Amino acid sequence: MPYLTDMFHDQNQTRPDPTEPPAPRPVGAFDPTALTDRLNARIVGQRNAVDAVVRAVSLASVGANDPTRPLANVLLAGPTGVGKTELVRQVAAELRSGPDDMCRIDMNALAQEHYAASFSGAPPGYAGSKESFTLFDRGAVEGDPYTPGIVLFDEVEKADTTVLRALLQILDHGELRLANGQQTISFRNSYVFLTSNLGSAELAARLRTPWARLAHRPGRAERRWGGETVVRRAIERFFDPEFFNRLDETVVMNGFDDxxxxxxxxxxxxxxxxxxxxxxxxxxxxxxxxxxxxxxxxxxxxxxxxxxxxxxxxxxxxxxxxxxxxxxxxxxxxxxxxxxxxxxxxxxxx
Incomplete structure (x- = not known):
């Protein structure tokens, strides 16, 4: 058994000196400040959306996320052309090999019920069921132990309700069981992003009024027109509560000012x-x-x-x-x- 003096000596040796600078981060460590700066440099005027994305990556990097769900489920909503899809592309550029290294599902192509088979594969007895054909790129979805997957469901409100119901199991359990019942795609190592233009038509109508253009001031336009309220109400009207409650975060991106x-x-x-x-x-x-x-x-x-x-x-x-x-x-x-x-x-x- 060591002497008490030896124990105190060991403790003093391992206690950091507050006057010395902190030790450098190990190579490859996640730096939320650096990620925030890089995303803000590429996606201007959207600090709230960038903060939400960095927050999701930070939680996953320290293992604070639910291991039975995707790393994060983030809905990006707001007017058209403000950078929703581009933000996800830049996240893919930061976390993977490039801005196009992700699995992007254009929900416009799933606007009819019979296209749901391309989402979860053909059911037993139909052509292609044994091959388990699906829209998902497994490599971009599942990633690897060192690289997370990035999945983007673009303009999610355009999909048929059958597809949205299939999407629930991804958001809730982090897995998609194909219709043939033989294979499963795991989303538990993926950041799942959804984009929506809900409320854009009403916002566009408001922005075209003369008083709205006169009131267009940097940083004040969204609050004056109630743009975020319009979008959130449109989202809550469209999505069922069980879908809305499976989202970790809903971000309304800002409209452009001068x-x-x-x-x-x-x-x-x-x-x-x-x-x-x-x-x-x-x-x-x-x-x-x-x-x-x-x-x-x-x-x-x-x-x-x-x-x-x-x-x-x-x-x-x-x-x-x-x-x-x-x-x-x-x-x-x-x-x-x-x-x-x-x-x-x-x-x-x-």
Whole structure:
């Protein structure tokens, strides 16, 4: 038996010194702050949705989730074009090999009852029952001991009620037993995301009223129009209570305001300039061009999709014409600058 002095000595040796910096995290450890920063840099104006996703990953990383259910069941709702699907893609890029490394089920394709067989497989006696054909990619769903699965049910409200009932066993038990009764797909190592546009039509109608446009101020529009209340009421009216109660979290994503529109426009411009930089074409885009793109392309009812169309038509098209004019062939470096002249983007060679 050790002496008491030896015991106290051992305790003092293992007690951390509060004046010293903490030990570095082991390689591969989950860092919620870093994940939050990276997602916020790619999905602008949606801090509440990013926080919900990081919270779900944090709970699963420490083993605080229910082992008999998926790692998380998160419903992302809100207006169209605000980044619901893109957020899930960025989560897949962080947790797996890339933004498309996930199992995405387009629920629009399951809008009729007889398509439910593609969800859970053909029942016994029907063609394909022995082969257990299903829409799910097992590798992307089940993952492995080091990599979780990512599953996205896109626009879940478009699916037939038969499909939604089959979805209940996934959300509740983390498993999908195929209709032939011979195989089971496990979702217990998966983050299950669902997206919904419920309430978008009513929100779009509100956003098109004159008083709504006048009241459109950064960070205040959603509260003034009651956008979150509209979406949550639409969700509660559509989904049965047993479905709604199986969700770990329901997040209503914010509609775009003027500040968010400018940030998204900057990101879209950055995508274009980086693509051209790979072809040795550098483009200087001025603030007047950014303002023009926001003025012509921003519509709160359509979110980022309208901006992308405008960037393509107003900015990318004259840039491509300038590249073909000044460098029809070859790969020598080319520097271009853009400015607004008479309401249009003019591109010149520097």
């Amino acid at each position: 500040r968010t529109a400018r940030e998204v426009t900057g990101l879209e411009i950055d995508v274009v300039t980086r693509r051209l930089a790979r072809r040795s074409v550098s483009v200087d885009v001025g603030l007047d061009v950014v303002a023009l793109l926001c003025a012509q392309g921003f519509d709160p009812a359509y979110g980022a999709r309208g901006l992308r169309r405008t960037v393509r038509a107003v900015l990318t098209d004259p840039i491509s014409a300038a590249v073909l004019e000044h460098r029809p062939m070859g790969t020598e470096p080319l520097a271009l600058t853009t400015r607004v002249v008479n309401g249009r983007v003019r591109v010149t060679c520097m």
